[in-house]
Amino acid sequence: MPANTKSAGKTALAETGLSEQTLMGLYTNLLKTRLLDERFRKLFRQGRFAGTYFSAVGQEATTVGPTYGLRDDDIIAPSHREIGANVTKGVPIEIIAAQVYARGNSPDKGKSHPCHYGWRPKGVITPASTVAGQTIIGTGCAMAFRIQKKDNVVVAFFGEGSTARGGWHEALNYAGIYKLPIVYVCQNNLWAESVPATLAAGITDFADRAKAYGFPGVTIDGNDIVTVHKTAADAIAKARSGGGPTLIECKTYRWYGHSEIDPADYRAQEELEAWKKKDPVLRAEKLLTDLGLLTTEKREAMVEQISAEIDAAIDSVDKAPYSAPEEAYNDVYSAQFPVRRDEY
């Protein structure tokens, strides 16, 4: 590499304000999320697991960026499209795959749903399908951290559609009053299932909602991993040091349907094509290549390594048994209150 190019790269690296290690870490998680997500889509279409699958392809930066650098004892409150947050928080691919396949070795033993990822050792609280529910619970976690005088933070993820729910507003109102240690990440992917954001609210920038609760709201390019990570990291540091909540709206887009059973034919093809040009993974790749941190060979090696990891995980869950049906009787109450078993 010519000396002048290397020097130009160093200047640009400084401009990102992030270390080489952070940039590579972010990119690795973006790539892992993309590859895993596309694999699950394919596996679902092959009929390899039941239910449906909620892909987040196209909006990986919104989940990887805020999660990277969190501590294990920080909480993330995801919804169903936050596979990237789980990957980045450090949930092993085997655990995520077991969840998607509803196998007995899944953290929920197969009880909830393929995309209800949750794993206590990494502080990922399992979501329910009632969107925004998790935002409220995440706010409760932050309330507890305040009472416990701990410096843990919560990062709560949701889509712009969830902000129509009353409980979402109650949670943010509460967080504003008590300056709770929480960062709200709104992934505005322009579509709440089939309802466009223009029919979900009378505003275009959902970060404006924060004003009503007395804390800052910022709208950012959700497909730019550097911007997303830096904005979130600043907000997290502020929350951790007692500065209160921030609402970050990430403008982004999901490439596929609400779930794999949705052909998304309510959207214009041109809209999709325009957003595909803003692919967050390719943009990160370009940045890292320009900075001299990534080469085609290096990327291919990374893809190979991650794919092998995914192959091993899928192979393992393919062989893993489901829980016995009687597992359905467990975990209703503590052991003190056994569930009645009807016999016929």
Next chain:
Amino acid sequence: MKKVTYIEAITQALDEEMARDERVFLIGEDIGLYGGVFKATKGLMDKYGAERVIDSPISEVYIAGGSVGAAMVGMKPVPEIQFADFITPSMDQIIQQMAKLRYRTAGQWTCPVTMRVCCGADVGGGLYHSQINEQWFVSQPGLIVVMPATPYDAKGLLKAAIRGEDPVIYFEHKRLYRWIKEEIPEDDFTVPIGKAAVRKKGNDITIVSYGLMYHRAAEAVTALEKDGISAELIDMRTLLPWDRETIFESVKKTSRAVLVQESSKTGGVMGEVGAAIAEEIFDYLDAPVTRVCGIDVPAVPFAPPMEHFFLPNADKISRAVKKVLEY
């Protein structure tokens, strides 16, 4: 032993549990500075501070959901719903999150929330301050539902609920707050969740009830005694999971049952109790299981004659008992 009212017993339980376990905190509307609209939390903010006795905004969704989140990271929340009538916004959090959390995470997380719900009629509260909606919750496995009828049980069940690992909906009846007094021990005690109390032994018929209606049933039992009828009186105390053994044992002995609840008949707790008796101990019955309930209208009407027309009372219960005995 000192005589205390039902509401004093509740305050004592909260105070003692907050003193013994720093994870216990309270959140609800008007519970701090004001001490609660019925004064159940009087003095607790002064004693434990505003971080453990939290005056919440009018946000039943958050009161319930925030409590779930706090419980997940090691706290023991005791949220208050000021009137059962206002619990509807929090139903999503109670049913979808609180009740299912242990199940949908396969026990990774538990939800030790004790939600105090002030309920009940016979206080002139009208349509939106008199409801008793325990039937909405007893259809949801994953929840514990309790309703004490006496100061002793009010204190003991609340302490047991707070010390437990399951989400408990704790219904307290506002008509009972200052109406009944009882001597209770000054030493620490709990009342086991899931166990009914046989309040009076009898041989001719079993009367099952809970909450305020337990007292109406007790009045009926006293009146029936004068007519030579020996009724066995059971106070359910826990409505989910309910004490099948105690009730079945009694009905097997008496062969007859009258079930009394304050809420409307349709879809109520006693529908479940009655169906279980029919399903499991039918051979022991000498007469149809009969229910005495609130009338099937949307809520308790306001004007006093209509309110009392709505509610079961000792006369209605006595007439039902005699009808069953004559069958």
